[in-house]
Amino acid sequence: MRRYEGRRVLVTGAGSGIGQGIALRLLDEGAQLVAADIDAAGLAATADKAGDVGDRLRTVEVNIADPVSVQAATGDALEFLGGLDVLVNAAGILRPARTHEMPLEVWNQVITVNLTGTFLVTQCALPALIDSGHGVVVNLSSTAAFQAAPYLAAYAASKGGVNSFTHAIALEYAKQGLRAVNIVPAGITSGITTTSILDQPEGVDYSLFARLTGWLNGGALGSPEDIAGVVAMVASEDGRYITGTEIRVDGGALM
Ligand SMILES: NC(=O)c1ccc[n+]([C@@H]2O[C@H](COP(=O)([O-])OP(=O)(O)OC[C@H]3O[C@@H](n4cnc5c(N)ncnc54)[C@H](O)[C@@H]3O)[C@@H](O)[C@H]2O)c1
Numbered sequence: 001m002r003r004y005e006g007r008r009v010l011v012t013g014a015g016s017g018i019g020q021g022i023a024l025r026l027l028d029e030g031a032q033l034v035a036a037d038i039d040a041a042g043l044a045a046t047a048d049k050a051g052d053v054g055d056r057l058r059t060v061e062v063n064i065a066d067p068v069s070v071q072a073a074t075g076d077a078l079e080f081l082g083g084l085d086v087l088v089n090a091a092g093i094l095r096p097a098r099t100h101e102m103p104l105e106v107w108n109q110v111i112t113v114n115l116t117g118t119f120l121v122t123q124c125a126l127p128a129l130i131d132s133g134h135g136v137v138v139n140l141s142s143t144a145a146f147q148a149a150p151y152l153a154a155y156a157a158s159k160g161g162v163n164s165f166t167h168a169i170a171l172e173y174a175k176q177g178l179r180a181v182n183i184v185p186a187g188i189t190s191g192i193t194t195t196s197i198l199d200q201p202e203g204v205d206y207s208l209f210a211r212l213t214g215w216l217n218g219g220a221l222g223s224p225e226d227i228a229g230v231v232a233m234v235a236s237e238d239g240r241y242i243t244g245t246e247i248r249v250d251g252g253a254l255m
Contacts, residue, residue: 003030004031004236006030008031008032008086009031009032009033009086010033010087011023012062012064012091012121013036013037014037014043014090015035015042015045016037016045017188017193018090018227019035020045022088022090022224024228025225025229027056030056031086032081033057034076034081035058035060036091038062038063046059047059061073062121064089064091064120065109065117074125083128083132084128085132086136087122087137088235089117089121089122089137089139091121092140093109094152094155094192095109095155096152106154113158114155115161115162115165118165119165122169126173129178130173130176130177130178134179135177136178136234137166137181138180138181138183138235139165139180139181139182139183140162140182140183140185142156144156146254163182163246171244181245182245182247183234183247184247184248184249185249186253186254188222188226189223190224213251213253214251214253215253215255216251230249
């Protein structure tokens with residue numbers, strides 16, 4: 001399938017895990033794409049995995065928590081792409097902590113990257129998405145926003161905020177042809193699951209984390225490709241009647 005021929009795409013968090021999987025899938029379907037991330041080595045790995053895609057790929061370093069960095073990076077991206085049809089906000093962090101011990105700094109970091117960062121990138125991209133007449137914003141939420149997630153109070157709150165933010169812009173810009181959708185993953189192999197979740201604070205009850213993974217594959221983790229295929233559908237013409245909603249891709253974690 002080449003549903004993205006001639007379509008211009010910006011993916012944040014494209015240096016690892018789900019964002020990388022989405023970038024590679026959309027490139028595979030013909031997109032002209034900017035892969036953005038704070039991690040230069042991750043971006044190099046993404047470019048390496050993409051292989052020979054000619055001049056359809058540009059990598060851009062960005063810290064989505066910093067408005068100046070976001071403005072510079074989106075400016076570079078829009079100049080390279082010459083406009084924008086699809087924005088995927090996949091950059092995110094997870095910092096588990098027992099809530100009564102969570103330093104304010106950790107709370108602020110998680111909310112600033114996951115929620116404010118999603119807002120900042122979207123805000124810079126919106127004029128170009130509106131100009132395209134059929135812009136799509138895909139935001140990465142989490143099952144943690146819907147189901148109690150121990151030690152993830154900041155993360156869950158940030159993703160609940162992302163859900164509401166997505167609904168608000170879906171309605172606000174529907175008349176300009178913009179669609180906005182939350183993808184709700186759980187238990188996907190990535191930097192977050194291999195480092196952040198396993199790097200638990202002392203005294204944590206690990207059994208509570210079983211709720212964060214799906215039931216398919218005997219409880220084994222899903223892959224970034226499992227998310228990427230759904231994002232590719234939702235952000236293409238095949239998803240043209242989907243907006244202001246959540247799509248769960250969680251192996252049944254929320255059943
Ligand atoms: N893996 C899962 O099971 C799962 C479940 C639910 C939701 N999610 C969400 O999916 C998204 C992708 O996460 P992932 O699981 O692939 O993890 P990941 O750690 O593999 O990827 C996250 C990427 O975001 C980048 N990033 C972090 N802070 C940034 C910043 N300030 N500016 C720019 N880039 C930054 C990282 O460098 C990394 O490349 C996140 O929003 C995450 O919350 C993941």
